[in-house]
Amino acid sequence: xxxxxxxxxxxxRREGEKLFIKGSKCHSDKCPIERRPYAPGMHGQNRRTKVSxxxxxxxxxxxxxxxxxxxxxxxxSYFKEAxxxxxxxxxxxxxxxxSRLDNVIYxxxxxxxxxxxxxxxxxxxxxxNGKIANIPSxxxxxxxxxxxxxxxxxxxxxxxxxxASGNRGTxxxxxxxxxxxxxxxxxxxxxxxxxxxxxxxxxxxLYSK
Numbered sequence: 001x002x003x004x005x006x007x008x009x010x011x012x013r014r015e016g017e018k019l020f021i022k023g024s025k026c027h028s029d030k031c032p033i034e035r036r037p038y039a040p041g042m043h044g045q046n047r048r049t050k051v052s053x054x055x056x057x058x059x060x061x062x063x064x065x066x067x068x069x070x071x072x073x074x075x076x077s078y079f080k081e082a083x084x085x086x087x088x089x090x091x092x093x094x095x096x097x098x099s100r101l102d103n104v105i106y107x108x109x110x111x112x113x114x115x116x117x118x119x120x121x122x123x124x125x126x127x128x129n130g131k132i133a134n135i136p137s138x139x140x141x142x143x144x145x146x147x148x149x150x151x152x153x154x155x156x157x158x159x160x161x162x163x164a165s166g167n168r169g170t171x172x173x174x175x176x177x178x179x180x181x182x183x184x185x186x187x188x189x190x191x192x193x194x195x196x197x198x199x200x201x202x203x204x205x206l207y208s209k
Contacts, residue, residue: 057206060199067195068097069114074137079207090200095188101128102136104146108176108183109165110158125152140185147182 051059065075082092097103102118105126111117118136120126126133127147128140140146152158162178170176172193176183 054206057202060202061206064097064198064200064203067114067198068100068103069118070097076207079203083207090204091191093203094191094194094198094200096139098189098194099140099185100136101126101133101138101140104140104174104185107171108146108174109162109168109170109178110148110181112157112161112164116157116161120148120152120158125149125155142185142187144185145182146185147180153181 061075064070065072070078078096079089079093082096083089085092098107102114102121105111105120106114106117111120121136121138122134124132124134125148127149128138129145132149148158158181162181166178170178170183171189173185173187173189174183175186
């Protein structure tokens with residue numbers, strides 16, 4: 001799968017807000033968007049062009065893809081599935097993406113970023129209902145038990161992430177026991193529990209054209 005290898009902080013500056021893709025750096029005063037809250041590039045401070053409706057829709061899609069670390073093909077697949085489901089397409093989309101194994105590990109507070117959570121999964125450090133899983137895109141259903149393998153529970157980066165999460169709190173839709181590095185995906189998140197800066201209706205409008 002293609003990966004973005006450039007400076008990730010440029011992505012936040014391009015979207016004009018924190019996307020929390022650099023872990024602990026995003027919560028510190030070292031975050032570049034705190035010092036340079038404008039788009040990257042030599043003309044970043046001078047961009048005053050009016051954005052069209054299509055431009056707003058496209059930027060919103062790009063923003064959500066970057067938040068969750070998804071490629072276009074993956075994102076489109078999630079949208080098509082959300083569109084086939086009953087209920088509100090935009091909310092279905094967010095819930096499907098939130099149910100990815102890498103995102104669930106991040107939401108549990110066992111990784112400082114989704115990129116780090118993806119690495120933890122890839123390295124076979126996660127058990128799903130007692131069995132090791134190494135597919136970051138694995139869809140986690142409600143009631144699923146998740147835990148780290150014994151050898152990973154005291155890894156320095158995992159310990160640091162758990163301590164930071166203990167201060168900030170973990171996702172409301174999960175039952176998490178940070179000291180034992182395990183938890184349960186209790187229920188699908190409600191819309192008011194998710195990022196309020198995401199305007200998923202713009203994405204629905206974009207793909208509905």
